[in-house]
Structures are given as C-alpha cells and as structure tokens.
Amino acid sequence: MDLSAETMLEDTDDFHVSFAVVAHLEALRHWRKRTRGSRVQRRRRYAGSVAGRQPNTRRNFRSGLRASLRDSFGVTGQPPVYDEGDFERRFRVPRSVFFRIYNTVTDRPFLAQRINATGRLQAHPLQKVGAAFRVIAYGEATDRIDEYVRLSASTTAMKMRDLMRFIVDEFGPTYLRSPTPEEQQRILARNAERGLPGSISFLDCSH
Amino acid sequence: MVMDTLCDEYFWIWNLFVRCPGSHNDLIVMHVSLLYLSVTNGEWPPRIYSFTANGPTRTLLYYLVDGIYRQFAFLVSLFPNPTTEVELTFNRHQDALRKDVARCCMLC
Numbered sequence: 001m002d003l004s005a006e007t008m009l010e011d012t013d014d015f016h017v018s019f020a021v022v023a024h025l026e027a028l029r030h031w032r033k034r035t036r037g038s039r040v041q042r043r044r045r046y047a048g049s050v051a052g053r054q055p056n057t058r059r060n061f062r063s064g065l066r067a068s069l070r071d072s073f074g075v076t077g078q079p080p081v082y083d084e085g086d087f088e089r090r091f092r093v094p095r096s097v098f099f100r101i102y103n104t105v106t107d108r109p110f111l112a113q114r115i116n117a118t119g120r121l122q123a124h125p126l127q128k129v130g131a132a133f134r135v136i137a138y139g140e141a142t143d144r145i146d147e148y149v150r151l152s153a154s155t156t157a158m159k160m161r162d163l164m165r166f167i168v169d170e171f172g173p174t175y176l177r178s179p180t181p182e183e184q185q186r187i188l189a190r191n192a193e194r195g196l197p198g199s200i201s202f203l204d205c206s207h
Numbered sequence: 208m209v210m211d212t213l214c215d216e217y218f219w220i221w222n223l224f225v226r227c228p229g230s231h232n233d234l235i236v237m238h239v240s241l242l243y244l245s246v247t248n249g250e251w252p253p254r255i256y257s258f259t260a261n262g263p264t265r266t267l268l269y270y271l272v273d274g275i276y277r278q279f280a281f282l283v284s285l286f287p288n289p290t291t292e293v294e295l296t297f298n299r300h301q302d303a304l305r306k307d308v309a310r311c312c313m314l315c
Contacts, residue, residue: 176220179221188256188258194303198257198265201221203271205236
C-alpha cells in the first residue's frame with residue numbers, strides 16, 4: 001500500500017485522512033519557517049576558547065578562590081574576615097543554607113572543577129556558587145563578579161542559570177509544594193485558635 | 208523583584224511567584240500567578256474542610272490579604288474604613304495574622 005502524501009490526497013473516499021495530511025504538512029512547513037526565522041537559530045553557539053582567536057584573560061582563578069575563602073569561609077586555620085552577619089547580608093542566606101546547597105551541587109558536572117586544554121585547573125565550584133549567589137542576592141551585573149572571584153561575566157551568567165535550574169529541580173518538589181492533609185489540618189486549627197477559622201495562609205506581594 | 212508569597216506562621220513558603228522588577232503590578236501579578244489559576248480551576252484549595260462563621264458553614268477556604276487585592280471569594284481583606292466595633296475587631300485580628308507574611312517578606 002502506498003502511503004505517500006500524494007496518494008492520500010488523491011484518495012477522495014477518505015476526506016478525513018486527506019485533510020489530516022494537508023494540515024500536518026502545513027504545520028510542518030510553518031514550523032520550519034518559524035525555526036529558520038527565530039533568534040535561536042541565528043544566535044552563535046557558545047564555543048569557549050577557540051584556537052587562533054584572542055587569548056583568554058590572565059584571570060588567575062586561584063587568587064579569586066583564595067580571596068573568596070579568606071573573606072567569607074576561612075582558610076589555613078584563620079577565621080573568615082567577615083562575620084556571620086556580613087555573610088548573610090551578602091549572600092542573602094545563612095552559612096548553613098549556603099553550604100547545604102554547595103554540598104549538594106558541588107559534584108554535579110556543570111559545576112565541577114575542570115582542566116582545560118592547556119592543562120590548567122579552571123575555577124573551583126565554590127567560586128561559581130558564591131558568584132551565582134551574589135548575583136542573585138544583589139541583582140548585580142555579572143561583570144561585577146570578575147573583580148572579586150575572577151570569573152568572566154559569561155561564566156558567571158551561565159553558572160547562575162545552571163545553579164538556579166538545579167535548585168528549582170532539586171529543592172522545589174520538597175519545599176515549594178501544597179500542604180499535606182496533616183499540615184493543612186494543623187494550619188487550620190492554629191488559625192481558628194487565633195480568631196479566623198478557615199483561613200489557610202497569608203498572601204502578600206512585594207516589589 | 209516582584210514577589211508573590213504565600214506562607215504560614217512558621218515561614219514555610221507554600222507558593223512563590225517571582226518575576227523581573229517592574230514587569231507586573233499588583234493586579235497583574237495575581238492574575239498570572241499559578242495560585243490564582245489553580246484556585247479558578249478548582250484544583251486548590253481542597254473543599255473537604257469546612258468552617259462555620261456567623262452561622263452558615265462554608266467549604267471554600269480563604270487567604271488573608273491586604274487591601275490592594277481585588278475582591279475574590281477566596282481572598283479576605285480588611286474593611287477599608289472601619290467604623291463599628293465589629294469591623295475594628297476584625298481588622299485587628301486580620302492584621303495580627305497577616306503580620307506573619309510581612310515578617311516573612313522582611314526575612315527574604
């Protein structure tokens with residue numbers, strides 16, 4: 001049996017099939033046109049270091065790591081320069097939360113420390129996580145991180161996106177969910193005790 | 208950062224809706240948030256719980272909000288100009304409970 005589009009179009013007995021085929025072909029054509037015209041197609045793929053192009057900036061990742069360790073985490077037995085309050089203000093999370101996320105994420109391939117083609121060690125995961133947290137906490141430009149932890153703006157932006165996706169995937173189902181029936185009962189009972197029976201929780205929006 | 212938060216007494220955030228600064232105003236952020244969609248679709252809140260207030264027993268649970276939201280059945284806001292004793296008392300209780308989410312927003 002010939003299943004080509006022309007045969008099906010000629011087959012006048014089965015209008016449903018021919019209509020479906022025409023619609024499908026139209027959709028395919030439309031989709032191809034859209035893909036060609038879209039920005040995704042025209043955008044250059046990120047290529048990293050390419051032979052024959054301008055050399056990388058001499059960033060010295062280790063100095064960035066050392067600065068970050070000295071300031072916020074403590075290194076060689078010394079306590080960190082800035083205390084808990086400063087840490088919490090700059091990263092918007094307490095140290096415990098920061099390290100919980102860091103320990104979860106540190107072995108993942110998108111954040112692990114790499115060795116590049118010239119045999120040099122690339123940035124440490126701590127730098128990348130710290131940089132991503134600072135960008136999120138202050139809403140600051142990714143370029144600003146370059147001076148502090150020695151990561152390029154594009155690296156910081158990429159790692160921040162990866163980290164945020166990871167956090168949403170990893171912790172979202174655990175914490176950002178609907179209450180279970182027991183929790184729902186508890187909340188209802190507590191709110192009734194406080195004077196407003198039937199209120200689930202409180203809604204607010206801030207800017 | 209535009210943030211739509213839903214949380215309880217223990218700062219457990221049940222729902223969070225975050226968008227770019229300036230992209231949504233107070234009304235729009237409600238209408239595009241997943242919470243609103245799930246309520247209007249009837250997925251949430253569950254109608255298995257009931258409570259009695261002023262006589263009739265109701266099954267639609269509600270959220271406490273401040274005055275800027277629109278008047279939906281599942282949102283309970285303050286009386287705008289309280290005059291009677293009942294209204295004043297209600298506003299006081301409502302404010303006291305809603306302080307939880309205000310504290311949560313300060314923490315974030």
